[in-house]
Amino acid sequence: MKSFKCDWLILPLLGALIVILGWHVLAGKKVVTKDAEGNVASEERKGAIPALPNVVETWESSKPYIVEPFAKRGELDQGILRFTWLSLVLVAKGYLIALVIGTPLGFMIGLSKFFTKMTDPIIQVLRPVSPLAWLPLGMVLFLDAGRNASELAALFTIAVCSMWPTVLNTAVGVRAIPQDYLNVAKVLKLSRFKTLTKVMIPATLPYMFTGFRLSLGIAWLVIVAAEMLTGRPGVGGFLWQQYNALIYEQIILCILTIGIVGFILDRLMSVVERRFKTA
């Protein structure tokens, strides 16, 4: 297809418009029948999917959360950005734990064939396990932590689920260090520490950052599950609460928020990643 002026803006908007229209058409609508005196006789929802709120309803219902994004009315009744912030803080903590454990682990796996053979089956088995499965285990592990139990369980789940891309990419990066660079270190008789800091880590950084980006994506995915099951305030916890409270409009608000935040995080990380690629 031929490209035209501003197509980078118009085409995505067009796509979004089509999806929103489709949603609105399929969604239910409140139909109010009135009797002769003008009193409400009956209220019912009609449409292809009656329970699904339509665009207008979603907007009307979500407005207080968007217009006052930082308001705090109650533990599970806060502005959407306030919820997002709470979720981001939790993700940041779990993600940091994942990096602190995952990067050295990946380095060791990349350096030693012995270690690779030892850990590979474990990693392959643990990697596909869903966060929903890890969380109960986390709860059990931190049973004695009392008030902090749910937070620790959530952190554990985020760290365990998001660690693997960092581990695997770092390992690949270490194995891909050009022999030339290692020869330079050998010829100059650099100490182990200097070889690591001056040669191996800089050479692995681009791979490490690819791992970091993928890990962040997973960490953000896990947050919803973690908050749902622990009932912590945050985007995911809010989503689950509103579902239980039968306020379906705000489920959509949460989904959109999670999606947009995830997208922004990925963009930010790929900017950082690209900076290291060229270095």
Next chain:
Amino acid sequence: MSDYVELSNLTKTYPTPKGPAVIVKDFNLRIKKGEFVTLIGHSGCGKSTVLSMLAGLNEITDGGIILAGKELAGPGPDRGIVFQSPCLLPWMTAFENVMLGVEQVFFTASKEERRQIVEYYLTVVGLGDAMHKKPAELSQGMRQRVGIARAFALKPKMLLLDEPFGMLDSLTRYELQQVLIELWRKNKITALMVTHDVDEALFLSDRVICMTDGPEAEVGDILEVNFPRPRERKAVMEHPDYYKFREHLIEFLEIHAHKKHAKPAAPTAVPPGPPPSPVSPSKLSTLDSDQIGKPLKSETAPV
């Protein structure tokens, strides 16, 4: 003068499913202090293997190497190496790349002294203005200049050059050969170079060692190159012996190329030594492409 470097019965074999493959066999070479020796031979003949064993980057299967009275064990900064590709660390500037080695060798020197060493060598190779640039911002030739500066800045006992100008265009190559020969003359470092460029070998070396083709490569022929030093390209090219030497080397490579390609047939009996015949067109094909087009026949060529 006594021998400074001694390679005795140097042998390299690689294990293969069909038994060990012998790359280099019983290679013997003695180099005097301050001498510039070049190994020349076809690609894959094992000359680079000899050099990397000397560098300590390739394990010695049999035989041994003595440098300045000590048997070599493993790599070390007492041998400055200029690789074919400059092998600079891309996340460091030219200055930092040279400094990395200087810090290792001159660990007792003050920070200021080390900085001066690095700056001196980078300036000498002509990078005074570009020393704080990263390799990606430098041209291929400039990167190789950094490589040369790095090797010399370590004040090594020996210089190892592995086809140092192989990846450069001929103009840059000439420039860098001049840079190298100047630095070498000032520092008087014993040097061993590997190349397949006949002119480069003649211009730089005191002695050219022709290696027979691998497998089981060994010393085939030794040519003493006694052009006066300091050398200048024009004077060297006009030296009465230049084309005699050149012919001799090309002849050697030529014979071995034929041997390689037509193995069962006996090589045509060409006597070693300077051949009287002019270069035939077929010989051009065995030379590097950059040598084609240079005056092979000239008035100064010996009969």
